[in-house]
Amino acid sequence: MAAFGATVIRAGRRFLSSLPALFGVLVFTFLLMRVLPGDPAVFFASGPNAGKEEIEVIRKQMGLNKPVPEQLMLYLYDVGSGNLGRSMMTGQLVTKDLRERLPASLELTFTALLIALLSAVPLGVLAALRPGSIIDHGVRFFCALGVCVPTFVSGLLLIYVFYYLLGLAPDPTGRVDIFASLPPRRTGFLLIDFVLAGDFDGWWAAFRQLILPALSMALFVVAPLARITRASMLVSLGSDFVRTARSVGLPWWRVVVTYALRNAILPVITIAGIVFSTMLGANVLVEKVFSWPGVASYALDALLSSDYAPVQGFVLLMATVFVIVNLLVDILYGIADPRVTIG
Amino acid sequence: MVVASIAFSLAAGSVQAQTRSETLRYVTGASVNTLDPNIPGSTREAFAVSLSTYDRLVSFGRKQLNGKWVFDLGKITGELAESYEVSPDGLKMTFRLRKDAKFQDGTSVTAEDVKWSLDRVVTAPVLGKAQLLTGSMTSADQFKVIDPLTIEVTLPKPDKLALPNLATVYPIIFNSKVAKAHATADDPWALAWLKENTAGSGAYKIETFKPGEQVIMARNEAWNRGTADKSASFKRVIVQSVPEPATRANLVERGDADLVIDLQASDVQSLEAKAKLKVISTPQYNAVTFVSMNNQIPPFDNVNVRRAIAFALPYDDMFKAALFGRGSPLFGATWADGKPTSGAYPIPQPVKLDLEKAKEYLKAAGMPDGFSTTFSFNVGQASTAEPMAALVKESLAKIGIKVDIQKLPDAQMSTQINEKKLPFFTEGIVAWLPSTDYFYRNFYTGNQRWNYSSINSPELVEIAQKARFEPDAAKYEQDGVKLNAIHFSEIPQIPLWQPSQDAVMASSVDGYTYQFHRQVDYRDLNRK
Numbered sequence: 042m043a044a045f046g047a048t049v050i051r052a053g054r055r056f057l058s059s060l061p062a063l064f065g066v067l068v069f070t071f072l073l074m075r076v077l078p079g080d081p082a083v084f085f086a087s088g089p090n091a092g093k094e095e096i097e098v099i100r101k102q103m104g105l106n107k108p109v110p111e112q113l114m115l116y117l118y119d120v121g122s123g124n125l126g127r128s129m130m131t132g133q134l135v136t137k138d139l140r141e142r143l144p145a146s147l148e149l150t151f152t153a154l155l156i157a158l159l160s161a162v163p164l165g166v167l168a169a170l171r172p173g174s175i176i177d178h179g180v181r182f183f184c185a186l187g188v189c190v191p192t193f194v195s196g197l198l199l200i201y202v203f204y205y206l207l208g209l210a211p212d213p214t215g216r217v218d219i220f221a222s223l224p225p226r227r228t229g230f231l232l233i234d235f236v237l238a239g240d241f242d243g244w245w246a247a248f249r250q251l252i253l254p255a256l257s258m259a260l261f262v263v264a265p266l267a268r269i270t271r272a273s274m275l276v277s278l279g280s281d282f283v284r285t286a287r288s289v290g291l292p293w294w295r296v297v298v299t300y301a302l303r304n305a306i307l308p309v310i311t312i313a314g315i316v317f318s319t320m321l322g323a324n325v326l327v328e329k330v331f332s333w334p335g336v337a338s339y340a341l342d343a344l345l346s347s348d349y350a351p352v353q354g355f356v357l358l359m360a361t362v363f364v365i366v367n368l369l370v371d372i373l374y375g376i377a378d379p380r381v382t383i384g
Numbered sequence: 385m386v387v388a389s390i391a392f393s394l395a396a397g398s399v400q401a402q403t404r405s406e407t408l409r410y411v412t413g414a415s416v417n418t419l420d421p422n423i424p425g426s427t428r429e430a431f432a433v434s435l436s437t438y439d440r441l442v443s444f445g446r447k448q449l450n451g452k453w454v455f456d457l458g459k460i461t462g463e464l465a466e467s468y469e470v471s472p473d474g475l476k477m478t479f480r481l482r483k484d485a486k487f488q489d490g491t492s493v494t495a496e497d498v499k500w501s502l503d504r505v506v507t508a509p510v511l512g513k514a515q516l517l518t519g520s521m522t523s524a525d526q527f528k529v530i531d532p533l534t535i536e537v538t539l540p541k542p543d544k545l546a547l548p549n550l551a552t553v554y555p556i557i558f559n560s561k562v563a564k565a566h567a568t569a570d571d572p573w574a575l576a577w578l579k580e581n582t583a584g585s586g587a588y589k590i591e592t593f594k595p596g597e598q599v600i601m602a603r604n605e606a607w608n609r610g611t612a613d614k615s616a617s618f619k620r621v622i623v624q625s626v627p628e629p630a631t632r633a634n635l636v637e638r639g640d641a642d643l644v645i646d647l648q649a650s651d652v653q654s655l656e657a658k659a660k661l662k663v664i665s666t667p668q669y670n671a672v673t674f675v676s677m678n679n680q681i682p683p684f685d686n687v688n689v690r691r692a693i694a695f696a697l698p699y700d701d702m703f704k705a706a707l708f709g710r711g712s713p714l715f716g717a718t719w720a721d722g723k724p725t726s727g728a729y730p731i732p733q734p735v736k737l738d739l740e741k742a743k744e745y746l747k748a749a750g751m752p753d754g755f756s757t758t759f760s761f762n763v764g765q766a767s768t769a770e771p772m773a774a775l776v777k778e779s780l781a782k783i784g785i786k787v788d789i790q791k792l793p794d795a796q797m798s799t800q801i802n803e804k805k806l807p808f809f810t811e812g813i814v815a816w817l818p819s820t821d822y823f824y825r826n827f828y829t830g831n832q833r834w835n836y837s838s839i840n841s842p843e844l845v846e847i848a849q850k851a852r853f854e855p856d857a858a859k860y861e862q863d864g865v866k867l868n869a870i871h872f873s874e875i876p877q878i879p880l881w882q883p884s885q886d887a888v889m890a891s892s893v894d895g896y897t898y899q900f901h902r903q904v905d906y907r908d909l910n911r912k
Contacts, residue, residue, distance in 0.1 A: 079795035083802045083833075085425035093832070096802075098509040099424045129425050131595035132418050132579055138596075197630060205634050212640040214626050215597070219409065332626045334597045342596075345763065347795035 048375060052368055059364045066360040067353070071116055074349045075109055081347035085129050103129065103349065116353075125357070126350030130342060135354040139336060143358070144229025145216055146328070146335035150321045152251055153258035158313060161263045165270025165309075166302065169278060180271070184264035193326035196257040200330070203253060210253050214332040217247045254331040258324055262316045269312045273305040280304075306377055314370035318363045322355075405911060406619035408893070410904060411632050411641040415596045415625040420578040421553045422510035431553040432903035433599055433623060436616075438556035438584035439464045439609055441479050441498065441535075442547065446897050446908075452666045453897040453908075457817060460547055463609050464493055464557055464585065474542025474855070481533045487559040487585045488604055495535040500560035502527045502537075508573040512554025518822065519549030541853055548817050553901055559583035585609075587616040587907045598624040601906075617895075617910030629767075636661065636888050643889040643896070645904060648767055649708040652886040662891050665884040666898035667712040670818035672730045673768075674811065675776070676836040676877035681807050683757075688749035690875040693808075694735045696742035697878065698779045705771035707883055714879040724872065727864020729820040730879045733872060742783050754784025760809040761790075762797035768883075769810050802833045811836055812883075816900045820864040821851035828876065837876035844870045 082100040100106050104115060119126060125135035168180040190198075203210040211218055216231055224231070224238035232251070235244035277283060278301050286300045321337070328338035336355060343351035414429045421434040445459030462468060465479040485493040503524040505512035516522070520543040528536045539546050549555070558578065566577035582590050587609075588601035601621045608615060624641075626632050633651040635641035637660070647655070656663045677684035677693065684690060699715040717732035719725055746752055759776055761769035770791070777787040787808075792800065800806050813827050813834070825848045827834050828841075844867060851863035887896050887904070897908045 078799065079793060080799040080802070081795055083798045084795035095424050095509075095511065095514065102424070130415075130417055132423070132425075133595055141594075197628075200631065200634065205638065208638070212635055212638065213631055214411070214624060214635065219598070219622055219624060220404070220407075329627045330631065332624075332628070332631065334594075338627065339596070345793055345795070347793070 048372060052372060055368055055371070056364065063357065063360050063364065067117070067120065067357055068113070070353050070356040071113055072109075074347075074352055075112075077347065079347040081105070081129065081349060084346055085348075099129075120357070125354035128343065128351045129348045130346060130351065135350045138339060138351065139354055139358055141229070142334055142336045142339055144231075145333060146321055146324075146337060148216075148230045148232065149251065149254055149258065149327075149333060149335060150317060150324070152255040153262070153320060154313065154317050156255055156259035157262045157266055157316075158309075160259070161266035162270050162302075162309065164263070165267040166274055166297065168267070168271045169274030170297070172275060177271075180267060184267050187260040187262075188264040190260065191326070192257050192261050192324060193330050195260050196254065196327050196330040199253045199257055211246070211249050213250075213253060213330070215250070215334060217243070217250055221246050254327050254333055257330075258320060258327050262320060265312055265316060266309060269308050270305065273308045274301060277301040277305040303377065307374060310370055310373050310377060314366050318359070318366050321362060322359045407622060408618040408620070408643065408906060408909060408911075409622045409624065409641045410643045410906070411624050411626045411635055412644065413625070413627055413629060413632065413646050416593070416599045416623060417595050418579045419582050419590060419593060420575070421556070422505065422508070422512045423575065423579050424509075424511055426511065428901060428903050429623065429625075431901045432905065433590075433601070434556060434582075434584075435553055435586075435901070435903075436588040436601060436621065436906045437582045437586040437590060438558070439485070439493075439586050440551055440556055441465045442468065442551045444548070444551050444900065449666070449669070452664055453895075454666055454669065455897065455900050457548060457819075457900075460551055463551075464498070468547075470547065475539050477537040477539070477547060478530070479535050479537070481535070482609065483533065485585060485609065486606055487562075487583065488589050488606075489559065489562065489583075490606075491559065491561065493557065493559075493585050494532050495529040496532070497560040498535045498557055499524075499527045499529050500563070501557045502555055504558070504573045505555050508575060510554070510573075510575070515552055515554050515816075516549055518817070518826075519543055519546040521546060521549065542855060543853065544819065545817050545822065545852075552816050557585065559585070588621060591620070596625060598622060616907045618906065621906045633888075636890070639890060642893050643887065643904060643909070645885060645887045645902075647886060647888055649706075649710050649886070652710065652888060653708050655888055660891070662889050662893065664887045664889070664896050664898075665710055666887075667882045668814070668885050668898070668902060669712075669882060670816065670900060671812060671814040671882055671902070672714065672879050673881055673883055674813070674836075674877045674879045676809055676811055678804060678807050678838050679840070679874075679876050680804065680838045683749065683751060683755050684807055686749045686751075687874060688745045689751065690878075692742045692745035692749065692783065693780070693785075694733075694742075694875050694878050695738045695745065696780055696783050696785070697735075697880075698737050698775050699735070699880070700737070702772045702775050703881055705775060706768040707881065710884040710886060711881045712884075713881045715881075719872075724865050724868035727820055727861040727866075727868065729818070729823040729864065729868065730882070731868060733879055735878065737779070739779075739782055746783060746785075752784075754780075754786065756786040756788070757808050758788045758790045758806075760792055760797065760800070760806050762792055762794045764794045765810075765812070766791065772810065798833075801836065804838050809836075810880075814902065818900075820860075820867060821848050821854075824848040824867050824871075825852065828871070839874060839876035841870060841874060844874075 082096045082105060085099050086095040104112055128135050128138055131138055164180045168177040171177055200213045204213055221243060224234040224240055224243060227234050227237055231247040235247055283296060283301050286296045325337040325341045328335040340352055340355035412429055414427050416429045416433050418426045418430050421431045440463050442460050442465055443463040444455040445461050446453050447456040464481055464485050466482045468479045470477050481493060487493060506516055506522055507524055520539050520541055526538050530536050562583035563574040567574040587604055587607040589604050591600040591602045593599050603616050603619050629648045632644045633647050636644045655661055677690050679685055703709055703713055714730055714732045716736045717734045719734045759773055761773055773789045777789055780787050815822050828839050829835060829845045847863050847866050851860055854860045854863060885898055885902060892911045893909055894912045895908045895910050899905050
């Protein structure tokens, strides 16, 4: 228990020490957006007949009529008070947009990562147990395939086969069937909210909707996870303690799981953490193909229309998620290998 | 267990089928970002939604064009107005409101509400202000309440576009009591509140509004002001954003979506070939796609260079590559004795691919060896503009003009156009009220953004301004011919075609009409 408390305190300290980095990200993104070519006011005043006057109105609305240093100070003040500005695209507060969309992205990414881990770790272990065998080559082939097919291609293929040809999957738009009613929002994670509401048909509908996008995301990241598992399993299987464990006549599964895998899992956790953070932001294409109302597609749309506030908000969010994920990875490290502590 | 779940899913299917037939599911690539179309930055999808949730005083009728229903600029019928009259001198328009017209909260629509709404359009910082300006409505003094059901609009000059302007999407009629209750000192016209809420009398009420995702509307059972004197047909309308065009095509083909208007030309073609769905292609007769040149930047300030380009574009190939031939071409015409065949805008131009002629013009311009330039288009139009740009580059290379293709993000492209920095690019224009003088005044005069070619022709300006107030139809036609003649002799930009609006819908959906705002008016539709 004391050890747990110490971990929490250390984790808190680690988080605080990453605040300067977050601040840097904030200022850097702000300046970067101002340097990019393209005047958002002109873009948003693109309706028929929108003239100089309309452009000025929008510029004022977005606060672009002030000098950049003043804009930055105002922005920092706003962020400090929890306000990330207003999106011109959706007309909503960025914090509201992100709060509504982040659970969608997280749910999708968690599911994809879970699928990826559940398939990659056994595959990697299998490949490591018989290096050079037909299984090893098979795993390598599968991984290469997963990596070289871009996510939007696999997404469109999955839609084509399972929705268009076979009619097995529900229509690939959004998180739940458009005619279904949503559960009361508690966590924003539909799979959890449906369970909390006791609506299991709804849960099933949401789950079916989730499978295809999660699969196409998972396919892409199985490769790094499986490769890392294989490599570190090989090292671990060849080490002294495994030889010792074998020589004392322990059952093979015990040797593989308890001795070899437990030691081999550390790099997999690290990679999983990195994979998770990148997936969350980089899966714009999956979100686009499946009309998934997540944060990544939101940020891309904002970027294309030079909508400053959502892009800045998104980058800040991603930076924060990255910090948190790294922290979690460190804590998991401690659990997997008690010798490691976070400092 | 398995049997039970199959039985259940079948049952669920039939329940769904029932509600489905009364629901219209419309999928689109764009998104609705505001419930008040007047808000700067509002999307076209937002126009379509507000057209269903609000009424205007008047609306356009519809007519058949080559067997397809399109909006009729010449026929204006009452929507909230039971009748209207224009005084003989054209300076006064009087609207008598329907006695039975009610807002969605049950209160009656009064002339006060109409006045407040029209005052708002010309006073508040909204998009409608610039639109109503084109119909000579600029000040709140012009709108007068005569009695609770009569409102009068006075004009400084007789203006042909005054009445049609009141049928566009901006002068919607708000429930002024509700709106005023949500106005603040900073925001006297309740812009912020009306952006996310509605206070109208329209055919549909907003059920849920998720900006960027979907809008679900339910029928307003009390509404009786349809253009065909009937209530709206669908009980519910779902407007859903589906960014991926291939997915939109799949959805409508599988029967999960009822209607989509913005598919890729190639998808439309294959869906049409399968003949399972109804495909209605209407040339957008109020839109033009063109190649524009900046008439103030060398070498395009030289008219002979512009002429050379006009004869060096591979029109047919471009039309096929960009649109699969879906639209009406504006090239390859023959003008007897070189005069425009009509005073309408746009009309097909007497240009075609003729490299010899192009070379002669280049020589006349003093640039027989050609020059280098950039050709720009925006990412949003890449699917049609990209193949087009490649063909332009290839063809111009044959007469010595080196072209660099520049693909710009939309915001960057609009900025550069606004700053008049692009020498050579492709763009499209649309006019809600497609009359010749309107096109020329808005797109060929002044130092403003929509004058893409930055043409500065005092003669053109004079004729276009005069034509605006020309009451005599024959003289107006003559003015149009003159304007078209100037356009061709100056060639500030080269009209290419009017793209088709391809509406792909379930075969059970009926009543689709091409509208001035290039969106679907959900009130037009029904299921057979």
